[in-house]
Amino acid sequence: MMAMSEELVVESNVAAPPLSCPKCKGMLPTGLGEITCQLCDAHVKVEHPLTRRKWKEEKLSCPSCSKVLVAGVDTRPAQLKCGNCDCFFTLAPQTPRVEIACPGCHRNLRMKRRPGERAIECPACDTEFVVRF
Structure with a gap:
């Protein structure tokens, strides 16, 4: 129960x-x-x-x-x-998700879309980059 x-x-x-x-x-x-x-x-x-x-x-x-x-x-x-x-x-409510290609290894990274900038570190190649929505 x-x-x-x-x-x-x-x-x-x-x-x-x-x-x-x-x-x-x-x-x-x-x-x-x-x-x-x-x-x-x-x-x-x-x-x-x-x-x-x-x-x-x-x-x-x-x-x-x-x-x-x-x-x-x-x-x-x-x-x-x-x-x-x-x-x-x-x-x-549905949480929108997007796919972003890593600029280092071009692997698609899936993340929740939310307003503003996000600093991302690719788990595959450790490339750091910024995404803005």
Whole structure:
């Protein structure tokens, strides 16, 4: 039996579109609604009806009983309850990932996309380089 403090989380299969800040042109955090740019603190209202519709119609498996459910809500994160087993869980926003080619050995490195600059060291050849999103 699962401990009461253990929170079940399922990552959404539908990502919000990647957007740039209109003020600094840097990458905005992923999501919809009122978003604050992490690079320049600009406040941006982001709406995307197609993503909201896809979120509402998204099909996913219950993490407890594996029954296929329809999310039925157009926000992420969302608290859901399985109608089959009464399990509560969180439907988390998708974490966008990108592949970056190492300039030293050209190996593709997979990482989470997030605003700003990141100093990277290739695990294969130890080349250090900076990536900006």
